Amino acid sequence: DTEVTQTPKHLVMGMTNKKSLKCEQHMGHRAMYWYKQKAKKPPELMFVYSYEKLSINESVPSRFSPECPNSSLLNLHLHALQPEDSALYLCASSPGATNEKLFFGSGTQLSVL
Amino acid sequence: AQTVTQSQPEMSVQEAETVTLSCTYDTSESNYYLFWYKQPPSRQMILVIRQEAYKQQNATENRFSVNFQKAAKSFSLKISDSQLGDTAMYFCASQGAQKLVFGQGTRLTINP
Numbered sequence: 001d002t003e004v005t006q007t008p009k010h011l012v013m014g015m016t017n018k019k020s021l022k023c024e025q026h027m028g029h030r031a032m033y034w035y036k037q038k039a040k041k042p043p044e045l046m047f048v049y050s051y052e053k054l055s056i057n058e059s060v061p062s063r064f065s066p067e068c069p070n071s072s073l074l075n076l077h078l079h080a081l082q083p084e085d086s087a088l089y090l091c092a093s094s095p096g097a098t099n100e101k102l103f104f105g106s107g108t109q110l111s112v113l
Numbered sequence: 114a115q116t117v118t119q120s121q122p123e124m125s126v127q128e129a130e131t132v133t134l135s136c137t138y139d140t141s142e143s144n145y146y147l148f149w150y151k152q153p154p155s156r157q158m159i160l161v162i163r164q165e166a167y168k169q170q171n172a173t174e175n176r177f178s179v180n181f182q183k184a185a186k187s188f189s190l191k192i193s194d195s196q197l198g199d200t201a202m203y204f205c206a207s208q209g210a211q212k213l214v215f216g217q218g219t220r221l222t223i224n225p
Contacts, residue, residue, distance in 0.1 A: 056212065100208065
């Protein structure tokens, strides 16, 4: 299995909703990442988990809350989002902590109304 | 801090032609990797090619090759015998200290 699986593929939520994005990989990778990508822009790093511990938080607002329950799973919990948070959220994984080769999921397209 | 610059927002070539996408970067890391990623309309990020900075030999993957000039901090991508399926956004990226930093991208269109 060489895939990073993200669910759901599309999500529409109101500003008062609570939702979660899920990412899963079964390649034995020990680092996992969340990126945010606005239309026609490059992906921007949000969080990095290395060996199930949060190692990088790129000053992301607290309405985004990451969680890594185990080495195969990465969640992104969403609460009280703003319309400007609408974007494609990409999950990625890499074999080790130096992210020498990232494998990306196909993303969750999030719309906040 | 890492920065990656792609100076060509858009490019367009005919099928079967060769095209070169430019990228320059800056990093304070002594050991780093450079990448080209492709993002087709499906928006899946697909790794095209990778270069380890300590290797002098330019990486090659089938029709894709790079020209890595370490001193000039330049990392261009050459696509030979371009195909319609190569139409996509191409991102150059630099990796160091767990962070993969992307350039702004070049939108490449292959015309029939």
